[in-house]
Amino acid sequence: MGSADVEKHMPSADHSHKHKHKDKDREKSKDKSKDKHKDKHKDKHKDKDKEKSKDRSKEKEKKQDKEERKREKEERKREKEKIKAEKRLIEIKPEPVSEDEEMPLSSQEETEDDQPLISRTKIKTEIKQEKASKRKAEEIEDEDDETFEDPKKKKKKAKEVKKEKPDKKPTQNGTSPTKRAKKEKEEEETWKWWEEEKHEDGVKWKTLEHKGPVFATEYEPLPDHVKFKYNGKVVRLAAPAEEVASFYAHMLDHDYVTKDVFNKNFFKDWRKFMTQSEKELVTDLKKCDFTEMHTYFKARSEEKKNRTKEEKQKLKEDNEQLVKEYGWCFIDGHKQRIGNFKIEPPGLFRGRGDHPKMGMVKRRVMPEDVIINCHKGAAPKPPAGHKWKEVRHDNTVTWLASWTENVQGQVKYVMLNSASRLKGERDWQKYEVARRLKDSVDKIRETYKEDWKSKEMRIRQRAVALYFIDKLALRAGNEKDEDQADTVGCCSLRVEHISLHEQKNGKQYVVVFDFLGKDSIRYYNEVPVEKRVFKNVQIFMENKKPGDDLFDRLNTTIMNKHLNDLMDGLTAKVFRTFNASNTLQEQLDQLTDAKASVAEKILAYNRANRAVAILCNHQRSVPKTFAKSMENLQKKIDDKRKAIEDAERAYKDLKKEAKKTGSSAAKIASGKKEKQLEKLKEQLMKLEVQATDREENKEIALGTSKLNYLDPRISVAWCKKNDVPIEKIYNKTQREKFQWAIDMAGPEFVF
DNA sequence: GTTCTCACTTAGTACGGACCTT
DNA sequence: AAGGTCCGTACTAAGTGAGAAC
Numbered sequence A: 001m002g003s004a005d006v007e008k009h010m011p012s013a014d015h016s017h018k019h020k021h022k023d024k025d026r027e028k029s030k031d032k033s034k035d036k037h038k039d040k041h042k043d044k045h046k047d048k049d050k051e052k053s054k055d056r057s058k059e060k061e062k063k064q065d066k067e068e069r070k071r072e073k074e075e076r077k078r079e080k081e082k083i084k085a086e087k088r089l090i091e092i093k094p095e096p097v098s099e100d101e102e103m104p105l106s107s108q109e110e111t112e113d114d115q116p117l118i119s120r121t122k123i124k125t126e127i128k129q130e131k132a133s134k135r136k137a138e139e140i141e142d143e144d145d146e147t148f149e150d151p152k153k154k155k156k157k158a159k160e161v162k163k164e165k166p167d168k169k170p171t172q173n174g175t176s177p178t179k180r181a182k183k184e185k186e187e188e189e190t191w192k193w194w195e196e197e198k199h200e201d202g203v204k205w206k207t208l209e210h211k212g213p214v215f216a217t218e219y220e221p222l223p224d225h226v227k228f229k230y231n232g233k234v235v236r237l238a239a240p241a242e243e244v245a246s247f248y249a250h251m252l253d254h255d256y257v258t259k260d261v262f263n264k265n266f267f268k269d270w271r272k273f274m275t276q277s278e279k280e281l282v283t284d285l286k287k288c289d290f291t292e293m294h295t296y297f298k299a300r301s302e303e304k305k306n307r308t309k310e311e312k313q314k315l316k317e318d319n320e321q322l323v324k325e326y327g328w329c330f331i332d333g334h335k336q337r338i339g340n341f342k343i344e345p346p347g348l349f350r351g352r353g354d355h356p357k358m359g360m361v362k363r364r365v366m367p368e369d370v371i372i373n374c375h376k377g378a379a380p381k382p383p384a385g386h387k388w389k390e391v392r393h394d395n396t397v398t399w400l401a402s403w404t405e406n407v408q409g410q411v412k413y414v415m416l417n418s419a420s421r422l423k424g425e426r427d428w429q430k431y432e433v434a435r436r437l438k439d440s441v442d443k444i445r446e447t448y449k450e451d452w453k454s455k456e457m458r459i460r461q462r463a464v465a466l467y468f469i470d471k472l473a474l475r476a477g478n479e480k481d482e483d484q485a486d487t488v489g490c491c492s493l494r495v496e497h498i499s500l501h502e503q504k505n506g507k508q509y510v511v512v513f514d515f516l517g518k519d520s521i522r523y524y525n526e527v528p529v530e531k532r533v534f535k536n537v538q539i540f541m542e543n544k545k546p547g548d549d550l551f552d553r554l555n556t557t558i559m560n561k562h563l564n565d566l567m568d569g570l571t572a573k574v575f576r577t578f579n580a581s582n583t584l585q586e587q588l589d590q591l592t593d594a595k596a597s598v599a600e601k602i603l604a605y606n607r608a609n610r611a612v613a614i615l616c617n618h619q620r621s622v623p624k625t626f627a628k629s630m631e632n633l634q635k636k637i638d639d640k641r642k643a644i645e646d647a648e649r650a651y652k653d654l655k656k657e658a659k660k661t662g663s664s665a666a667k668i669a670s671g672k673k674e675k676q677l678e679k680l681k682e683q684l685m686k687l688e689v690q691a692t693d694r695e696e697n698k699e700i701a702l703g704t705s706k707l708n709y710l711d712p713r714i715s716v717a718w719c720k721k722n723d724v725p726i727e728k729i730y731n732k733t734q735r736e737k738f739q740w741a742i743d744m745a746g747p748e749f750v751f
Numbered sequence B: 001g002t003t004c005t006c007a008c009t010t011a012g013t014a015c016g017g018a019c020c021t022t
Numbered sequence C: 001a002a003g004g005t006c007c008g009t010a011c012t013a014a015g016t017g018a019g020a021a022c
Helices: A022-032 A058-089 A096-100 A133-139 A157-164 A177-188 A239-250 A260-271 A276-281 A291-305 A309-326 A421-451 A457-472 A531-541 A556-566 A572-591 A598-615 A626-661 A664-697 A703-708 A712-722 A732-737 A739-744
Strands: A228-230 A233-235 A328-331 A334-337 A371-373 A390-392 A401-404 A411-414 A498-504 A507-516 A522-528
Touching: A228 A291, A239 A260, A239 A291, A309 A328, A334 A421, A421 A457, A421 A556, A421 A572, A421 A732, A421 A739, A457 A522, A457 A531, A457 A556, A457 A572, A498 A531, A507 A531, A556 A572, A572 A598, A572 A712, A598 A664, A598 A703, A598 A712, A626 A664, A703 A732, A712 A739, A732 A739
Parallel strands: A371 A390
Antiparallel strands: A228 A233, A328 A334, A371 A401, A401 A411, A498 A507, A507 A522
């Protein structure tokens, strides 16, 4: 079977050694670019989360909001300028480490906030914090939200919401229980939404009803015998500080605790949860001894593992109950599964790669932080004694609930799972755009090749970048803040990330890419390019420092604007989807042997899948047990070989004897042996196939491309055409996600 | 134009349970 | 029954890109 070798210049031409030491690689690349991106993001602003009273007029609020923004912006600007100035002055700065060493002193303002995890009023963390509050008062509602009249707002949607009333009026006051039960049953037999009419533009639903998210369980204080020690002495921490300490104690044998940034961030944040006296006492993380706590937690999880069957069963049932109650919603009269109905529990932020915020405390989320989205009159009850931050009725968005996370200030959403109509429809649409690109890609390629010669530098840059995106399936590369890990994509590549070689390994005009992409995964690829591209890149690099942008006249917005002019709906990421799906189609066509066994066909499929994963640089760390499991497999293979040898010998003897004696008993025996031999051989083949598959797969993650990049209709069609059961390719969840494709794609489908 | 916000997709990892072997 | 392996799932971080705000 031919190897999956794609014309497509995959990043891992010589995979084997390339990613072996992923972590080391990450370190290496990080070092290179340190100078540029090390400046510490000072805390951006500390504006308090002003308690905005509900009755305040919108006008007033808007104005305030404006002012607030202005202030914030100016502050930020100043910061940036400062940073820039510093950069100019000092090329090599000391590690960012030392700067808040004496944090205890510098944090006067923190002294008053002995902030229990659960308190949510005035969290003056450094985040942009609650810009969203502008929308807040506009829509505050109480449990009894029918009374609320929504005057203007919600531009387009108002009318649809009204329209909905006649037909499907949702429970509470509408649908009868029996009717609903019927619906529910129907749902289990799957709803073929793809055969239904779509919503009009921008509208995501007409009715939406759910029970709200599930909150993390409360903190359970340590039993008295588990002690935390400081400087060798037992210290009893109050619950808030103890809880945060426990986050750290849980992670004691994790890599994170060896990292300075992690420790520093943790310690700084931890102190915010201490009482005055704790704060005075505990001033040095190194003197903290969490080992007892750690041991205790370990013992507890051990205990959990050793629970009896009955206990486990009970737990399972409890969980199922929870899912049953909170894991589903009703949307447009259909029952659909929610993807993440549990709110993220508090803990320490685990940023990937070299993240400046790793170790910071991720606060506990309370109902008062959560915005609920649903149709009017369907607001779920908040947990007893609590209120929602807001209830809104925005049917132009798909989320059911949201809250703002405190570490990065990002909004987190509760959304439907991938088997839902809302997700499926978008997925389908995504592949349709990619297929349209297939039709116009030739023309686009012509255009950008022409643009390599443009007089205008910005056009040349755009054209070369697009060439990379097209050829290498690079990500777009939006700009990032300094308070995130330093990773790049195409448009944000810096000079230090590439090197040029007129000649390399017998190839001409080679561009070597070496950078950290999304999730700080290293991308390394040696790519022979057209001479014109090579020369252009040479020009782009002229007179630049390693930390300068390669494409200084380009960003993702410019690129996407241009792409949209070339084809409706085209953006940079469409190329990745197109490339991936197209590669799968080509590879399947090329690798599948119609006469082969199902096992071999599956191997071919996996190979095709792998080609895509390599193209998209989807990596995983080599499983911890890999070497061992490989060894075991090899042993099995050897054993099998031996068995075959023996069987072969025995068979020969039997045959000989049968010939000699001509006895029917001997004939039968020989025939039996033959069959047995056959079987053994088949088993061996299976094992060998398995071994190759596993070896080739050890550091490549197939799941990501399968789930996000490969048009499922290609796989479905392939299965149908080749008589491979779909279950061999997609597991249950995947089949649910790709229901639409399984239903609509026949064997003749081509991407 | 630049910056910021919002919504949504894409991503790798940790973990636990099913299954298979000893 | 214990122990190892494999696989699916849950989790949540980190991207993309549109559009609003400045």
